[in-house]
Amino acid sequence: MFEFEYAGELGTGHGPTMEFYALASQIISTGGENSIGFFPCWKNEKFDRDWFRIIGSLVARAWLDDRIIDIPINPIFLQSLINPDLIFDFDHLKSIDQELYNSLECKDNMIKSEMTYLIPCTDICILPGDKEIKTFEDAEEFKDLLMKRIADCMNEGRDSFLQGFNQSFPCSFHKCIKYFTVPEVSRLFSQSLDNSDWTPETIFSFLIPDHGYTSSSPQIKWLAEIIGETEGYESRGKMIKFLTGAAFLPIGGWKALKPPLTIVCKSDDNNSANSTPSLSPSDVNYSTHDSYLPSVMTCANYLKLPRYSSKEIMKERFEYAIKEGCNSFHLS
Secondary structure, three states: OOOOOOOOOOOOOHHHHHHHHHHHHHHHHHOOOHHHOEOOOOOOOOOOHHHHHHHHHHHHHHHHOOOOOOOOEOHHHHHHHHOOOOOOOHHHHHHOOHHHHHHHHOHHHHHHOOOEOEOOOOOOEOOOOOOEOOOHHHHHHHHHHHHHHHHHHHHHHHHHHHHHHHHHOOOOHHHHHOOOOHHHHHHHHOOOHHHOOOOHHHHHHHOEEEOOOOOOOHHHHHHHHHHHOOOOHHHHHHHHHHHHOOOOOOOOHHHHOOOOOEEEEOOOOOOOHHHOOOOOHHHOOHHHHOOOOOEEEOOOOEEEEOOOOOHHHHHHHHHHHHHHHOOOOOOO
């Protein structure tokens, strides 16, 4: 299995490795035309085959090592990966660029708007000797040339991706996915955070209290409520990343975390949580505990949680820790 660590940082193992795949996924998913899902960028002058081979290798390695990636993939590109014989046609453009599709759908509009053979929003001419589109024949020719360009980029991206994947996995991509449906294959690349059960009751049932905490500790109940009350894609993603280092939960949600999320009490002397005694409420110095921040050993899904005096303080300290510390690794 591949594991990653970062120069100048002390953390190693599962946590930094999951962080690597999360960061790599973010770079891939936010580049080029990827607001519509991962798809080869056809508006660039040159196509980068090596980039797609690298991405194919990354996906293969993540699948092989059971790592989590988050690369929302465009449905048309996914179909081309599953079916290499897919022919890109004009209707497919709706999934790639809805605005461009609308502008090209009517030939009269193309002529009236004085369009030329330049690819919209670029300086790239798809016909030597750029000219204005003046006839229906010109409009049809432009659409055919544009569809061919997009199709060529899609096919090159697909072939390069598959080359990288097949060089890095024991069997071919198509052997890997032949027993899966298209939505299931899509979830292997990325899944919605909404697929998991985020109710406090469900989350509480999968938390493992240890070293100073029991299932009857109020802090465990508050923690389940704080996690369960987290709303919105971005906020949930940050919570998962803080607790596990990954972009989202594995398929199966909270119960599929390996190892399960374990909660231990952060001791007053800031030593190992293993040394924390089981304290009664009258023995706890809440002012000291309330000043601590929670910390996580993401290599083991191991949360060190101070014995906060209230849910409100716990929530405030959690929000601060997530905001300030989710991208750094230190020994704690």
